[in-house]
Amino acid sequence: MSRHFTRRGVLRTGAVAAGGLALPTYLRAQESGYTNAPQGDTVVLGFNVPQTGAYADEGADELRAFELAVEHLNGEGDGGMLNTFSNKNLDGTGILGKRVEYVTGDTQTKSDIARASAQSMIQRDGAIMISGGSSSGPAVAVQALCQEAGVIFMAGLTHSNDTTGKDKKANGFRHFFNAYMSGAALGPVLTQAYGEGRRAYHLTADYTWGWTQQASIEAAMGSIGNWEMVENVLTPVGAGDFSSYIAPVLNSGADILVLNHYGGDMVNSLTQAVQFGLRDRQVNGHDFQIVVPLYSELMAAGAGEAIKGVYGSMNWNWQLQDAGSQAFTRSFGEKFGFPPSNAAHTCYVQTLLYADAVARAGTFNPCGVVEALEGRDTPGSLEGIDSESNTGFLFDGLGNGQTLYRAADHQCFKDVLVMKGAEAPTSAYDTLEIVEVTPTAQVWYEPDNPMFEGGDLGECNPGA
């Protein structure tokens, strides 16, 4: 076979090929000065959500929300929250007159795969913004990737303090609330409901999010309700069977069980805790209680009866009565036949906020978008909070009341919902009821709070 490769032949072929390839060479990125500048009359957004694995349900709901947001941006459907949004830059003609197209990918809830998927959206599909995610690990990983590649990352459901704490990035933004806010909102409600001086036993998912949530709840309950922590037991993620972790709770002298679990783990641990009869017990003269700090509709549906009367917190719920929430719930319900989850809400809002920021900046350049989302031109601040860091992009009408995208760490500050499992749900969708809308001032923290320190936004990166 080797006789077919003569030196002359190889050289000639190589020279011709090289000449042909080199002829029309130029760098696409240099034309615009930033990565993936939209060409022609369309702009591509990348929606990167878990479509397989433990959080696939959340991912599917996020995709529906993205689809709806794109429809509304392109002027199809009833416009949803575009009609209630305090900024009126979006008129249904896409973004800056360019029609919005999108690509989707499967993160499998794994940081590695999420990055590969986002990378292909950026490199192959020319996505200018990446959004989505149902877990903090992939969110942090993709946020870092977007920072390096020079595109904007609008985080989906990510609740860990680290996303806008020690792992925050200039190109990344989070609308969802975080573990600290959950603790601050739950503290007074739980103290009022269950009394001071209770003894809490924590079961905590053994990874970053579980730890930050556990620390946040422990700190909040310790300072507000003077609760004492009996023990914190770390459980492996995806354990399935939690009975061996729940049995020791019975003799620990604790009268509260805090489940720092999410998704399928939470459904299993809560169901098993109730089956063990924990909630029928009397300890230290109190009724034994269970708390699930982070709730979602999909988990509530999975846990069924077990969730009745159990407290937790949420970013948003479709039962809210403001015009924005109602408009969104209506258009989502009409299209898909059931109300949206809070994961869907945050993804929808993030897409709109990105589009609005581009419109205000007048460019897709990530640095312009960052400036717009930080509210550099028209800085706003929340009323009633006396703080130097209370400055950023202020908006309203997207379902959480007045909201601040804080410039200092790209975290949204807004009201937080304290929820409780409904005692008498009328349908599969109102298994949770709103106990209290905790005002922003109560969940406010400074960017240098010890639970968030160690990070650095760095500078915005336009790539290329």
Add this chain to the structure above:
Amino acid sequence: MLGLHGRDLTLFLVVTALVVFAPVILNPFPIGSSLAQFNAGYPDLMQRFVIYGIFAIGFNILFGLTGYLSFGHAAFLGLGSYAAVWMFKLLSMNVIPALILSTVVAGLFALVIGFISLRRSGIYFSILTLAFAQMMYALAYSVLTPITNGETGLQLALDDPRILDGGERPTSLPVTDLFGLEMRETTVLHMGSWEFTIGAGYYFAGILMLIAFYLSIRIFRSPFGMMLRAVKSNQNRMNYTGLNTRPYTLAAFVISGMYAGLAGGLLAAMDPLAGAERMQWTASGEVVLMTILGGAGTLLGPVLGAGLIKYFENIFSKINDGVLHAWFGAVPDGMEDVLVTVFHPFVGKGWHLTLGLMFMAVVIFLPGGLVEGGTRIGRLFRRRGRNAGGAEAEAAAKHPAE
């Protein structure tokens, strides 16, 4: 040339040509056409092709030659990544020290794990390696979080020391380089409505893959390789003749562990992040699939298998209903919905299903993997006319499945 002869040389040259022209070969469809969805010629995926190619080539040295089925090889991949990222953090953004350390660390761990696991063979060996890998995954995921950063994955930070790079704090995250050549450097070639992306990182990884492939050919053709094959065909007979086979199998285990470490280091060099999922048992299973799909014990098979699986994972998973509707937009509305419904379970989140069906088809009809398919096609052509066979098929024909 290079100590290769005849068909080995042809095979090596063909693989070289494939690696060099991959950016063109993998982007056959013009930008904007509806088939552009199937283009795979972007740097990140091409890098994955060659890196997982290295991983599979190394795995094949153990599994293909000795028949020892390791179910924990992803542990070495993960180790390599962690070692590389730590080098980026502590020493320098240059990829060379990182790759050296990742290969060495993986080799050391392979020595220890192999020493223990190789005391058993068959299913017991597989279970032992699986147990080690899952242990390491669990450690990386939670217990060793100060070192591995747990679920989030180990990443670069602005205030890393980076001793050799001067140590001053940059304003944005530094990027990996090879003596100044940035790994993410790319040039886009426009030719009519086609676009080809030439990436520095891809070619660096591609060259390492060629070196790895060359070494693998040499091992396959060496007396050492012959000894490993003998272990596979009848280890008892070897032992009865008074020959101790364990040093040979251990050497094969360590070599393939080092290949995996190199692949892991390269993954980190292209994208400086190391996550624990890289060590999970699913990742170990994936490399087994790659090798069997392509053809265990063949030279080219593992590379083909790696490419195919990564292609499915990255391309098929991106086809959503919107894309399907665009494809079938020309047919009448009723038909369109039917077609979309029919295809829906096989694309997007259903890519696992398509891959699974394909794997079944290959195992049932082509027990020797894709390479056997190539061989059969090659034979078909040769029967018609002696010169009609494609170079690749002929090359494949040289190494029939075992």
